[in-house]
Amino acid sequence: MIASSPWRQSLGLRQAGVFYALLVLLGILAALAASRGLPPYLAPSNLGNIAYQASLVGIMAVAMTVMLITGAFDLSVASVAALAAAVLVGLAGQIGFVPALGCALCTAAMVGIFNGVIVELVGINAFIVTLGTLTAVRGLVLVVTDGRSLMVEDPQVLAQMLAFESTRVPLFWALLVLGAVALGLATLRRAWGIALAGAALLGLAAVLGRGFTVAAPVVYLIAFTAAAWFVMERTVMGRRLQAVGGNAEAARLSGIDVRAYRIGAFVLSSLAAGFAGCLFGCRLGAINPTAMQGAELTVIAAAILGGTSLYGGAGSVIKTVAGALILFTLTNGFNILNLGANYQGIIEGAVIIIAAAIYTLGNRKRGETR
Amino acid sequence: MVSASPLLALRHIAKRYPNGTQALVDASLEIHAGAVHGLLGANGAGKSTLIAILSGATAATQGEIVWQGQPVRWRRPADARRSGVSTLYQHIPLVPTLSALENILLDAPGWQRHDRDQRARARAVVAQLGDPFALDALVAHLPISARQMVGIAQSLLGGAQVLVMDEPTASLGASDRAAVYDVVRRLAYQEGKAIVFVSHFLDEILALTDHVTILRDGCDVLHRATGDLDEASLAATISGRDVAMLARRQRQVGTEVRLAVRDLASPAGLSPTTFDLRAGEILGIAGMLGAGRSELLHAVFGADPQARGQVLVDGVPVVAETGAAVAAGLALVPEDRKRQGFVAGFSIADNIALPGTGWRIDRAAERQRADHAIATLGIKADDAQRPVGTLSGGNAQKVVLAKWLTPQTRVLLLDEPTAGIDIGARIDILEQVRRLADQGLAVVLVSSDFAELLALSDRILVMRDGAVVACADPARTSEIDLTLLASGTAPPCDGAPA
Numbered sequence: 001m002i003a004s005s006p007w008r009q010s011l012g013l014r015q016a017g018v019f020y021a022l023l024v025l026l027g028i029l030a031a032l033a034a035s036r037g038l039p040p041y042l043a044p045s046n047l048g049n050i051a052y053q054a055s056l057v058g059i060m061a062v063a064m065t066v067m068l069i070t071g072a073f074d075l076s077v078a079s080v081a082a083l084a085a086a087v088l089v090g091l092a093g094q095i096g097f098v099p100a101l102g103c104a105l106c107t108a109a110m111v112g113i114f115n116g117v118i119v120e121l122v123g124i125n126a127f128i129v130t131l132g133t134l135t136a137v138r139g140l141v142l143v144v145t146d147g148r149s150l151m152v153e154d155p156q157v158l159a160q161m162l163a164f165e166s167t168r169v170p171l172f173w174a175l176l177v178l179g180a181v182a183l184g185l186a187t188l189r190r191a192w193g194i195a196l197a198g199a200a201l202l203g204l205a206a207v208l209g210r211g212f213t214v215a216a217p218v219v220y221l222i223a224f225t226a227a228a229w230f231v232m233e234r235t236v237m238g239r240r241l242q243a244v245g246g247n248a249e250a251a252r253l254s255g256i257d258v259r260a261y262r263i264g265a266f267v268l269s270s271l272a273a274g275f276a277g278c279l280f281g282c283r284l285g286a287i288n289p290t291a292m293q294g295a296e297l298t299v300i301a302a303a304i305l306g307g308t309s310l311y312g313g314a315g316s317v318i319k320t321v322a323g324a325l326i327l328f329t330l331t332n333g334f335n336i337l338n339l340g341a342n343y344q345g346i347i348e349g350a351v352i353i354i355a356a357a358i359y360t361l362g363n364r365k366r367g368e369t370r
Numbered sequence: 371m372v373s374a375s376p377l378l379a380l381r382h383i384a385k386r387y388p389n390g391t392q393a394l395v396d397a398s399l400e401i402h403a404g405a406v407h408g409l410l411g412a413n414g415a416g417k418s419t420l421i422a423i424l425s426g427a428t429a430a431t432q433g434e435i436v437w438q439g440q441p442v443r444w445r446r447p448a449d450a451r452r453s454g455v456s457t458l459y460q461h462i463p464l465v466p467t468l469s470a471l472e473n474i475l476l477d478a479p480g481w482q483r484h485d486r487d488q489r490a491r492a493r494a495v496v497a498q499l500g501d502p503f504a505l506d507a508l509v510a511h512l513p514i515s516a517r518q519m520v521g522i523a524q525s526l527l528g529g530a531q532v533l534v535m536d537e538p539t540a541s542l543g544a545s546d547r548a549a550v551y552d553v554v555r556r557l558a559y560q561e562g563k564a565i566v567f568v569s570h571f572l573d574e575i576l577a578l579t580d581h582v583t584i585l586r587d588g589c590d591v592l593h594r595a596t597g598d599l600d601e602a603s604l605a606a607t608i609s610g611r612d613v614a615m616l617a618r619r620q621r622q623v624g625t626e627v628r629l630a631v632r633d634l635a636s637p638a639g640l641s642p643t644t645f646d647l648r649a650g651e652i653l654g655i656a657g658m659l660g661a662g663r664s665e666l667l668h669a670v671f672g673a674d675p676q677a678r679g680q681v682l683v684d685g686v687p688v689v690a691e692t693g694a695a696v697a698a699g700l701a702l703v704p705e706d707r708k709r710q711g712f713v714a715g716f717s718i719a720d721n722i723a724l725p726g727t728g729w730r731i732d733r734a735a736e737r738q739r740a741d742h743a744i745a746t747l748g749i750k751a752d753d754a755q756r757p758v759g760t761l762s763g764g765n766a767q768k769v770v771l772a773k774w775l776t777p778q779t780r781v782l783l784l785d786e787p788t789a790g791i792d793i794g795a796r797i798d799i800l801e802q803v804r805r806l807a808d809q810g811l812a813v814v815l816v817s818s819d820f821a822e823l824l825a826l827s828d829r830i831l832v833m834r835d836g837a838v839v840a841c842a843d844p845a846r847t848s849e850i851d852l853t854l855l856a857s858g859t860a861p862p863c864d865g866a867p868a
Binding site: 246247255257313314 | 692713714715727729
């Protein structure tokens with residue numbers, strides 16, 4: 001029997017630990033900044049900056065979480081992102097920004113279909129297949145770019161791309177309205193979780209102030225996360241995805257097309273990676289063939305920090321975003337506070353292992369085997 | 371044969387888990403060398419906990435363990451094994467990629483991988499068991515029955531004097547069971563070992579054991595010599611109430627053909643099979659393990675991609691794919707609940723709603739459905755949000771059944787729905803099946819329990835080696851007839867159906 005109430009459980013270390021960790025980390029860095037006489041670490045501009053830095057990995061990590069929930073694995077995301085960026089930058093000058101974006105996303109989706117079909121229909125382990133595409137797609141990027149940096153020459157197209165990536169979006173009123181709506185819903189339904197979220201949004205609005213703006217990728221991340229959360233938590237499709245990872249055979253014998261859902265997850269993962277890659281390409285209007293190399297590990301680390309099970313069946317996209325924020329807060333903190341970039345890897349690695357240990361021990365306490 | 375003082379005695383054992391569950395209240399057990407001791411109890415009666423305490427996997431909170439007259443405390447399974455108590459679980463932990471010999475020697479001392487003396491000793495032990503497997507065969511290639519023998523050999527080589535066997539026959543067919551009985555008798559009466567034999571099968575407990583202990587609600591409620599007992603008294607003591615096994619009842623069967631199966635065959639082990647099933651009819655499928663019963667149900671349900679042939683529901687052909695089968699109103703309760711039936715991490719409500727279609731989840735409606743299932747099927751759970759993985763076997767099976775209790779379901783395929791389930795839950799499930807059929811559902815019931823088949827079915831098909839070999843009228847057939855038909859020692863009676 002679980003002794004504590006669901007309400008207390010949902011605020012426990014196992015359930016909400018990643019949010020606490022993020023708050024504690026921000027607190028420590030703020031204290032460090034204050035003690036060294038640096039400008040306040042928690043300034044709205046810096047918080048917006050962290051979110052911006054985390055946005056690309058965050059978008060990929062949300063899709064990776066869905067992927068991991070279905071019980072599969074995708075190592076190829078960073079290469080796919082680079083390929084999409086190369087396609088976008090390479091084509092935008094000739095066919096215009098929007099058609100090039102479409103081509104880039106289609107290219108990414110093709111890689112996803114390839115991964116999914118090989119894994120599901122041939123039956124090779126996803127780790128091996130995507131390790132293969134990780135290497136091969138990076139090779140394809142080299143072929144496409146001929147090993148050199150590409151850039152968009154047409155100033156009009158370049159302006160469009162920069163607008164897509166760097167437009168500042170005011171968030172104050174959005175936060176206020178969303179917070180109020182959540183509080184209203186909470187009083188109607190007497191739901192504590194929604195009330196807490198609403199209060200957090202209003203608090204955030206108060207802290208950040210009226211002039212707060214973020215770059216467009218943060219808004220894309222928020223929108224994508226919200227959509228993924230809704231699908232996973234509130235729709236039959238979400239439950240089916242989770243059932244596929246929780247017990248594929250039981251799902252199949254309940255009439256669920258397990259393969260279609262798994263292939264769908266691969267396509268989603270590649271599409272999200274492609275979109276993130278396009279944002280990366282838009283940032284500078286240019287791409288070099290080694291762009292985002294190694295980012296797949298950060299993406300997976302974010303999902304693990306968020307408590308996603310590598311065995312499938314469990315995970316939360318919102319906690320994954322919190323995990324990505326932790327990783328980029330660390331990076332940002334080391335840079336701003338000049339803490340010695342040499343130690344950054346050690347700290348990040350330790351954070352990941354400690355998080356995984358907390359989740360594993362938490363599960364064991366509840367009598368689960370993994 | 372039985373010595374006066376017990377080899378191992380558990381006295382007034384109580385066990386309370388840290389989460390507050392009182393698994394054992396006051397249980398005692400005496401085990402003698404050279405005898406087979408049966409341990410019985412419904413699911414949740416405390417058998418598993420008692421075995422865990424015997425094996426040293428968990429410690430009792432009260433009571434004492436006396437080993438050869440000395441009180442002992444076992445903290446780890448290794449402590450119990452070193453004393454000479456070895457536990458064989460239903461799923462024996464063997465390394466499939468090593469040979470039988472290397473598995474047997476897995477916990478043997480020494481540093482050499484291929485030691486001639488050890489090989490000789492292992493060979494001697496395996497010979498004691500009647501050489502049921504080749505020493506150098508890979509465990510992955512051995513059938514389940516042989517793997518059990520590997521486990522037994524491992525225990526014997528480790529110097530076991532007490533062998534605790536947890537449902538060793540649950541997943542075996544008739545001939546393999548007989549082999550297990552042989553070994554058990556040989557070990558007890560020739561080698562003088564003490565055997566604790568845990569089983570759900572009352573007939574084998576009666577045939578095999580010398581003494582019986584029955585647990586109920588964490589207490590030992592009966593210690594008796596087996597000779598003084600019969601199946602009815604065992605069943606009554608286990609459940610704590612007098613259960614007449616479900617009585618046969620003449621039923622009204624509809625006239626319209628609901629399910630038509632035409633020349634359905636599969637390389638997985640099913641010869642072309644043809645039969646009809648009418649609305650409200652319960653069709654029993656009798657057969658030994660491996661006779662093709664599960665293969666037939668999987669092929670009908672579209673879960674076997676290699677199957678060929680036609681399945682029609684109400685005259686409409688069904689595409690061979692599980693999603694299409696569910697949409698056509700077919701429903702399968704699979705044999706292996708844990709692996710095929712439910713998602714352990716999902717709540718009762720989520721598991722029941724799993725086959726549901728549509729796109730939005732209506733939590734309130736699903737909760738209501740789950741609460742309804744908990745009430746009507748008698749699922750013992752305090753809350754519909756409870757993960758199914760934490761329920762006992764019988765209750766989990768009721769959840770798997772509840773999954774399909776929708777107006778959409780027209781044909782219910784049940785694969786051993788009562789295997790490994792205590793008598794109370796078993797009767798709940800069977801009565802529910804009969805009620806569903808009375809409401810017009812067509813039911814195919816596969817069961818190894820022939821009494822159950824005879825009580826429930828309107829017609830019985832007997833399968834052997836992947837083919838339907840006979841059709842029996844349950845009103846004019848006995849359990850013995852069915853056994854003879856299924857095990858191939860009698861010629862087909864009425865001839866196979868057209």
